[in-house]
Amino acid sequence: MRTMIVRQAANRFALYTSAVVFLAGTSSFLASDASAAETIRITNGEWQPFMSKHSYQFGVNSHIVAEAFKLEGIDVEWGFFPWKRSYQVAKTCQNWHASATWWPAQETLESFLLGDAISETSFVFFHRKDRPFSWQTFDDLYGLVVGTTLEYDYGTDFMNRIENYELNVEWVADDETNFRKLAANRIDVFPNDLTVGLAQIRASLSPDEAASITYHPKEFEKSTLHLIVSKQCDKAEYFVEKFNAGFRKLKESGRFDAMQKDLANGVYDGKGAAQLN
Known part of the structure; x- marks a missing residue:
C-alpha cells in the first residue's frame, strides 16, 4: 500500500514537472516571438529640426517616420551620414532600405519609391x-x-x-x-x-x-519632404504601404498635429533666447 502511494505521488510530481517545463517553454517562445519585431533600416542626415542626431527623437520628420512604422508593428534603425552618402547607401539597399527625408527630385524618383509627403519646405x-x-x-x-x-x-x-x-x-x-x-x-x-x-x-x-x-x-x-525607399529592395512597396498606413493613423489620432505644435515651440531644436522679427 505504501509503495503504491509513493508511486502515485511520484507520478503526480512528474506530471507537474512536465507541465511547468511545457508552460515555461511556451512562455519563452511567445516572448521570443513578440520581441522579434520587423525592422527597417533608414539613413538620415543633419537638417534640424526636421532631421538631426542631436534633436529630440532625431527631429520631427524622423519622429513621424518612426511613429508611423511603430503603428504598423515595424521598428526603425537609424544611421546618420553626410547627405550624399546617406542617399547612395540607401540607393543600393545592401545594408539600408530607405532614407529620410528628401525632395521628390527626378533623380530620386528614378531610384526610389516615395512615401506620402511629411512636410513642406x-x-x-x-x-x-x-x-x-x-x-x-x-x-x-x-x-x-x-x-x-x-x-x-x-x-x-x-x-x-x-x-x-x-x-x-x-x-x-x-x-x-x-x-x-x-x-x-x-x-x-x-x-x-x-x-x-x-x-x-x-x-x-x-x-x-x-x-x-x-x-x-x-x-x-517650394517642395515637400518624403521618406524614400530604394527600388532595389524586395520589400520596397510593402514598406511604403506600411509607412503610409501608419502615417494616416498618426494624423487621425491627432498626434501629428501635436508634433507640429512641438515643432513650432522649439521642442525639436536646440534652445536659444532670441526670436526673429
Whole structure:
C-alpha cells in the first residue's frame, strides 16, 4: 500500500514537472516571438529640426517616420551620414532600405519609391537687419556674397546660375557656419528653409548674434519632404504601404498635429533666447 502511494505521488510530481517545463517553454517562445519585431533600416542626415542626431527623437520628420512604422508593428534603425552618402547607401539597399527625408527630385524618383509627403519646405534669404535686402529675381543677387552649404541643392535655376558663375557664392560644410558668417558680416545673404533656419539660429548663435539676423519673406523652390525607399529592395512597396498606413493613423489620432505644435515651440531644436522679427 505504501509503495503504491509513493508511486502515485511520484507520478503526480512528474506530471507537474512536465507541465511547468511545457508552460515555461511556451512562455519563452511567445516572448521570443513578440520581441522579434520587423525592422527597417533608414539613413538620415543633419537638417534640424526636421532631421538631426542631436534633436529630440532625431527631429520631427524622423519622429513621424518612426511613429508611423511603430503603428504598423515595424521598428526603425537609424544611421546618420553626410547627405550624399546617406542617399547612395540607401540607393543600393545592401545594408539600408530607405532614407529620410528628401525632395521628390527626378533623380530620386528614378531610384526610389516615395512615401506620402511629411512636410513642406521652401527657401528664403536670411540677412542682417542692418543690411536691408530686397529681391524679385536672382539677378538682384548680383554683387552680393551668397553663403551656400556643401551637398545642398537649391533648385535648378539657382544651381545653374552657380555653375555659370552668375552668382558669387561661398561654400561651407554646414548651415550653422553660414549663420555665424552672416552674423559676422562675412556674407550678405544665406538661403535656407525658414523653419530650419530659425531653429539653427536658436541653437547655434548667441542671443545678440541671433537678434542681428532677419529674413526676406519671398520664397523660392517650394517642395515637400518624403521618406524614400530604394527600388532595389524586395520589400520596397510593402514598406511604403506600411509607412503610409501608419502615417494616416498618426494624423487621425491627432498626434501629428501635436508634433507640429512641438515643432513650432522649439521642442525639436536646440534652445536659444532670441526670436526673429
